[in-house]
Amino acid sequence: MKYYMAPMEGITTAIYRTAYDSCFGPMDKYFTPFLVPHLHKDFNTKERRDILPEYNEGLYVVPQILTNQSEDFIRTAKLLQQYGYQEVNLNLGCPSKTVVSKGRGAGFLGDLEKLERFLDDIFEKLDIKISVKSRSGLMEHEELFELMELYNDFPFTEVILHPRTQREFYKGKASREDYQEACRLTVNPICYNGDLRTVQDCEQIEAVFPGTQAVMVGRGLLSRPYFISESRKNLEREAASPKEENRWHRLEKFHHQVYEAYCEAYDRDEKNVLFKMKEIWSYELESFPNSEKIGKKIKKAVHLLEYEKLVSHLFLSMAPYS
Ligand SMILES: Cc1cc2nc3c(=O)[nH]c(=O)nc-3n(C[C@H](O)[C@H](O)[C@H](O)COP(=O)(O)O)c2cc1C
Incomplete structure (x- = not known):
């Protein structure tokens, strides 16, 4: 099974990722905190400090993009491609009110018709691997069914599911039932994210949901950065x-x-x-x-x-x- 570092805005920066990698790594993939597209020709200084390959040497990094405008996503993905990136990630999970009120992040899950047009456009115009990090829905867990149907129409490199709704924010437990349904429904590779704190937690996901090809870990890793490496035992x-x-x-x-x-x-x-x-x-x-x-x-x-x-x-x- 593969292990991914979750994107955590302000925390899992290039500085954090590279230090993690040299002390506890490797991780199979490192996802950057979200980038919000803008109209400048290139990334700004802060973004460059996080994105430029020289700050991420030796790491498989997946830049994440937060937008509901396909042309913005396409422009940013093409720029990232010029910097050598092979994969980008679409953020459909951010629950923050300022993001959701603009119909971005988990807020985009409230308009599946628009999301479908967005996905049509980006998959048609881009030649780069695209993965998605999604919640189960905006308001209700039942939204997941329609959402998975929609994701199945597109060749995502992987669907990373954080099985909570936007409304739940980070409260309660991530829903294993949702994830089970997603595993049953998906035609794309699938990755689990949510509340993993020990290697036993991660291995349990693999055992219970054998379709799982990767797990993504966020807060558990920030609290105990050693927990995966101590178990994986890098013998060399x-x-x-x-x-x-x-x-x-x-x-x-x-x-x-x-x-x-x-x-x-x-x-x-x-x-x-x-x-x-x-x-x-x-x-x-x-x-x-x-x-x-x-x-x-x-x-x-x-x-x-x-x-x-x-x-x-x-x-x-x-x-x-x-
Ligand atoms: C402070 C903070 C910042 C986050 N920033 C991002 C982000 O930039 N992009 C994203 O997709 N998710 C972001 N998340 C969500 C995490 O990537 C992850 O999905 C969530 O914490 C659940 O996983 P965990 O239980 O392993 O932490 C953030 C979460 C927190 C708490």
């Missing part, structure tokens, strides 16, 4: 460097790499660097036993030096758990 890497096996050592190396890269990208601007790092910690502190007190201090840090001291203290305090 371990044999070459047994010390690397230690979870805390790897996490520390990972953090150092992400932090240094953000310091460089933001010219050590304290506010920007700390904002990025705190977002990562808001998930990852879960990995650290008894870290509430120091976690609070990290979240409150306003200076890089103060932050650095707190983080090294945190890793030092993990020695008994090695």
Whole structure:
């Protein structure tokens, strides 16, 4: 089975992806957070920092596009193709109100006629692999049936299903029943996404839904970045460097790499660097036993030096758990 890193806006940036790959990788595919097409001829500086191949060396990256205008999707996909990308992903899952109110992301699922015209157009005019990341529907789970019928009319490289409706946001549990139906109905390869936190969770998906060719992991991976690599056991890497096996050592190396890269990208601007790092910690502190007190201090840090001291203290305090 294949493992994919989910796109997480603001978090799974090129900096995060490459550090992950060198410390815990490889992942079979890395999906970028969504790109919103614009009318400029090329990507802007922020987008280039995430998309350009030199920032994603050695990784299979799939850029994701968020739009409900086929001409915008086509123009952006062609630009990505010029940068060497072989696959793009259509975002039909974003539940955020600002996105949905414009009929984009999961909001696009509310107008299947328009979606069909959009898909007709992009599949006709593009010569690049296209995958889709979709919710089960906008309001009701029953929408999934019509949606899968629609997806079946197009040769998607894969359909990645996050089996919640837009209305559910991230509440409750992702619906295994929806996913089962999708597996039964789909003619395209299918990938599961939602609430996977352990390798057992992932293997259970494969066992229960044998049509599954891949799983995509988001928050579970941010909280415990080591969880897939510790189970997959990259034997070659371990044999070459047994010390690397230690979870805390790897996490520390990972953090150092992400932090240094953000310091460089933001010219050590304290506010920007700390904002990025705190977002990562808001998930990852879960990995650290008894870290509430120091976690609070990290979240409150306003200076890089103060932050650095707190983080090294945190890793030092993990020695008994090695
Ligand atoms: C902070 C945050 C940012 C996200 N950004 C994106 C995004 O840019 N594109 C997308 O398709 N999904 C995005 N998602 C959804 C995730 O990719 C994923 O579908 C969702 O978190 C469910 O998977 P999980 O339970 O493994 O986290 C985001 C989710 C979160 C919490």
